[in-house]
Amino acid sequence: MLCYRRSLADNEKLEHISAVKCIQNLPGKTDSIYPSVRARYDDYTGLHINITDNYHFSAKNAILQGLFHPWYCIYLLTYEEDLRTLCNYTGAQPYWDWTIDAHGFGGNGLPPPGPVPYMTGGGCVTTGPFADLTVNLGPWNSTVYNPRCLTRDFSPWLAARTLNSTVGPGLNLTGLTYHAGGHLAVGGDFGDIGNSYSSPSDPIFFLHHANMDRLWNVWQRGAWAARKEDIAGPMSKDRFVKIRDIMDIKELCYFYKDGYGYSS
Ligand SMILES: [Cu+2]
Numbered sequence: 001m002l003c004y005r006r007s008l009a010d011n012e013k014l015e016h017i018s019a020v021k022c023i024q025n026l027p028g029k030t031d032s033i034y035p036s037v038r039a040r041y042d043d044y045t046g047l048h049i050n051i052t053d054n055y056h057f058s059a060k061n062a063i064l065q066g067l068f069h070p071w072y073c074i075y076l077l078t079y080e081e082d083l084r085t086l087c088n089y090t091g092a093q094p095y096w097d098w099t100i101d102a103h104g105f106g107g108n109g110l111p112p113p114g115p116v117p118y119m120t121g122g123g124c125v126t127t128g129p130f131a132d133l134t135v136n137l138g139p140w141n142s143t144v145y146n147p148r149c150l151t152r153d154f155s156p157w158l159a160a161r162t163l164n165s166t167v168g169p170g171l172n173l174t175g176l177t178y179h180a181g182g183h184l185a186v187g188g189d190f191g192d193i194g195n196s197y198s199s200p201s202d203p204i205f206f207l208h209h210a211n212m213d214r215l216w217n218v219w220q221r222g223a224w225a226a227r228k229e230d231i232a233g234p235m236s237k238d239r240f241v242k243i244r245d246i247m248d249i250k251e252l253c254y255f256y257k258d259g260y261g262y263s264s
Pocket residue numbers: 179183209
């Protein structure tokens with residue numbers, strides 16, 4: 001069984017990072033759709049750019065907003081499967097528990113040239129395993145080839161206000177809750193993960209969304225009978241996956257470490 005793991009030994013962290021770097025250096029499969037795709041990793045950013053209006057936050061297609069969690073569930077599973085099958089990764093997709101960790105996966109972007117209120121970075125990331133990463137897609141919904149450095153703009157102020165919230169009766173994802181909080185705590189105004197379209201450019205995106213997936217499961221298990229089918233929108237969106245088949249992670253063969261009142 002796979003498991004999104006909470007605590008990784010140093011050798012497991014290195015194995016995960018090298019698998020991410022591996023798919024960043026394998027050929028992409030969607031360059032005929034997104035001309036800026038230069039690697040398998042870029043396929044995920046291109047796909048995310050393409051679906052953001054439908055599955056992320058948009059008044060353009062409100063009926064699909066309820067598919068947020070199921071969509072990210074299958075997106076993360078596919079990413080994890082790539083790490084394993086294309087890059088011989090033997091671990092599981094880790095998640096970033098914001099209530100515990102405030103560092104890792106490299107440092108902030110270089111600071112702005114002068115004092116700018118609320119900005120701590122915004123420039124290129126120059127430390128950590130992804131200091132030399134080239135981001136090819138974005139920003140925003142552009143899929144024009146645009147190679148540049150990975151940027152971050154840490155916002156401790158926002159993190160303190162958003163990543164300490166409680167999963168209550170409803171999973172409120174609109175506004176500045178823990179979802180946007182995780183994006184903007186690292187991305188601030190000028191970091192790649194702060195961009196709602198091209199945010200997967202920063203590999204920490206996948207750890208943030210694995211934690212989102214985990215919290216969805218915590219919320220579902222809190223009242224399983226009522227919540228196991230609790231989504232808005234159509235029950236089937238495309239020909240590959242039926243949404244009813246991804247509502248229960250136990251049927252997807254992965255699980256999370258117990259926590260936040262949830263025990264498996
Ligand atoms: Cu997100």
